[in-house]
Amino acid sequence: MLKIHHEPNTNILMTTAVKKIDQADYDRLLPIAKDIIEKHGTLRWYFEMEDFDGWTMEALWSDAKFDFKHRNDFEKIAMVGRKDWMDWMTQLMKPFTSAEIKFFELEEQAAARAWIKG
Numbered sequence: 833m834l835k836i837h838h839e840p841n842t843n844i845l846m847t848t849a850v851k852k853i854d855q856a857d858y859d860r861l862l863p864i865a866k867d868i869i870e871k872h873g874t875l876r877w878y879f880e881m882e883d884f885d886g887w888t889m890e891a892l893w894s895d896a897k898f899d900f901k902h903r904n905d906f907e908k909i910a911m912v913g914r915k916d917w918m919d920w921m922t923q924l925m926k927p928f929t930s931a932e933i934k935f936f937e938l939e940e941q942a943a944a945r946a947w948i949k950g
Contacts (some may be wrong), residue, residue, distance in 0.1 A: 833857065838864055843872035843907065844948060847878040849908075853887045859896040867897070874907040878948045880941065881913030899929055906918075906931035910944040 834857035835848040845868055847861065868875050887895065899906075908931045915937060936944035 836861055836864060836867065839949075842876075842877065842916055842949075843868050843874055844876045846878040846880075846884050846945075846948075849884045852880050852896075853891045854892060855888065855890045858891050858898075863896070865902075868926075869902060869905045874905055875902070876908045876948050877906065877912075878910045878944060879912065880938075880944075881911070884896045884913060903929045909933045909946055910948040911935045912941055912944045913926060 833850045834853050835850065837846040839846065840843070845865060852930075865875060865877075886892075909929065909931045911933060934944075934947060936947075
């Protein structure tokens, strides 16, 4: 499941992934992300992983296609979660974006939010 929050009048998208992300989550997320990019030119994404189990294959493919198509539209990505996800997620994201990516532990949520807004 993916909780989605867009900061009004900004290019900031905040999401929290709980358990497994599926295609229905991407069907809700992608139109919001595309709208932000169209209005602001770039996207700053706060991606928190709470008790995260990954993606379904269909959702992972949707994510990869979107990220590749919009690889130059991401400005910053704050990855917030357990340390064991850090290296894997960072390596997964690098080929798909030119964004500055920074990882934060779950206890550093406030710092991650401040970084993505700054």
